Amino acid sequence: MESLPTSLYTAQAVREIDHVAIAHEKISAYTLMSRAGQTAFEIFKKRWPMAQKILVCCGSGNNGGDGFVFARIAQAAGLSITVYDVKPIDMQRLSVEARQAREAWLSSGHAVSPFNEIDFLEVDVVIDAILGTGLQNELDEAYVRAITIVNQAKAQQGIGVFALDVPSGLNADTGTISTVAIKADVTLTFIGLKIGLFCADAYDWVGQLYFDDLGVDASVYRIVRPRAHRFDYETIQEKLPLKKLTQHKGQNGHVLVIGGGEIHYSGAACLCAEAAYRSGAGLVSVVVSPEALPLMARAAPELMIYPLVKFSELETLIEKADVIVIGPGLGQNKWSKRVFSLVKTVHHKPLIVDADALNLLACDPMHNPHWILTPHPGEASRLLNHSITDVQSERSSAIEALQQKLGGVIVLKGAGTLIKSADRPPFLYSEALPVLATAGTGDVLAGIIAGLRAQGLSSLEASQCGVAVHGQAAKQEQVLGDRGMMASDLFLHIRSLLSICS
Secondary structure (H helix, E strand, O other), X not given: OOOOOOEEEXXXXXXXXXXXXXXXXXXXXXXHHHHHHXXXXXXXHHHOOOOOEEEEEEOOOHHHHHHHHHHHHHHHOOOEEEEEEOOOOOHHHOOHHHHHHHHHHHHOOOOOEEOOHHHHHHOOEEEEEOOOOOOOOOOOHHHHHHHHHHHXXXXXXXXXXXXXXXXXXXXXXOOOEOOOOOOOOEEEEEOOEEHHHHOOOHHHOOOEEEEEOOOOOHHHHOOOOOOEEEEOHHHHHHHOOOOOOOOOHHHHOEEEEEOOOOHHHHHHHHHHHHHHHHOOOOEEEEEEOHHHHHHHOOOOOOOEEEEOOOHXXXXXXXXXXXXXXXXXXXXXOHHHHHHHXXXXXXXXXXXXXXXXXXXXXXXXXXXXXXXXXXXXXXXXXXXXXXXXXHHHHOHHHHHHHHHHHHOOEEEEOOOOOEEEOOOOOOEEEOOOOHHHOOOOHHHHHHHHHHHHHHOOOOHHHHHHHHHHHHHHHHHHHHHHOOOOOOHHHHHHHHHHHHHHOO
16 A cells, blocks of 8 residues: 555546446445545554544545545544534535435534634644545635645644645646645545646645555556556666676767857766766767867866867767767857757657757757657747746646657656657656756756667666656765755766666
8 A cells, every 4th residue: 555556647537447446346435435534544543643633624525525434433443533614515515425424424423513723723633635636626715714724733733634635725637736735744545646646736745645546456447548657766677777797888889968069058068978977878979169178178088078160070970879969058059059950850860859959949849759858847838839837737738749749758857757758658757856956967867868778778768767767866865965966966876776787
């Protein structure tokens, strides 16, 4: 139960799984609700074994029904339980199972009270059973008030907050928050992992995530298509390249990094090139503008630096390489634009397009089935001619639009990095690492992907493994603190993580 599955679903898809399970397996909706309440109580006791006074905030949907089941089980276990209706309930609009759960609580001699903030003064833990996946539009005033009071009590009194299914106010499909949302310490989600728990704002609101399929048979999940597939470092380790004892540098691939179009950006090209080496590439060359050469001359001596004066020489350098990266430190000057115009038409070799090369591509978009594009949300917004807000609020839709428009493999960076190739659902990296929010980490990622691609991984595999290794390196570095990391601090971890698999 504590290990998470890899398939991610929309809220509607989870409802379909629920309906299929009820129809095909002859499981009643109330049985599923009862299982949810039981699992919630078990998780609750693990996290808060000493808690005695519990407040259960219930909404009018099935999420509220889960709350009533939890309340009844907790009460029977000897805990002090108070149940609130967050807003007045129209009994005629309740589902059969939600009404059944409510009536079971009432018939056992317990009450349901109107929402009252005074009782928060005596509470150890609040159970959020308000909305779950039931958020449709803007929250009404009663929900906003209740959620705000719960969050204030958490911040001011240190009470625990346990969300059932999805923190109320968080969009289960996009991970966005329109007004307010419950800031949970623990979230227990049911039947299918909701993709919104891994997108946008979600990482700051979900807390520790648990999952229970409520006993739904595996065959049911084959009927409903996931929205995406989750991955992390543990799930991709078997894809990482292995080295033979007799291997020589020519067998590990030659990466060509094209960047450093302006002297004050040339450090980005160095970071990318060194990351390719640290990822196992056998040879790394760097093409820069003549202006950037003095700074590049101080770079790692293993790098072969080519100041490009004659553009006719670029084709020869490309032919010698196995993988090309263009963009880190490229700039958008005359030299940069000329170089990009020559490189963007390369179709016969893997091409990774990053940073300023993406901004140049946005000015003249084209389709290439062989490249890997690695935009952050700002670059993605320019490629799609949308606002950053639009991209971030619909990341799954944004990456599908990018892939359809531009082709190849798209790596949409950010919390919950998404990877999309043609004809497959996206893959989502299920970690959010604040230490990566610093200059140069994107250049390092491009270099890792290039190094892995040069060693024979497919574009999709190199992108997945690159994102996972990059993230795991950041996770290891984050042990030292959330602040102060530099992109080059990742190199030692990258080498170590890839050596484990050799």
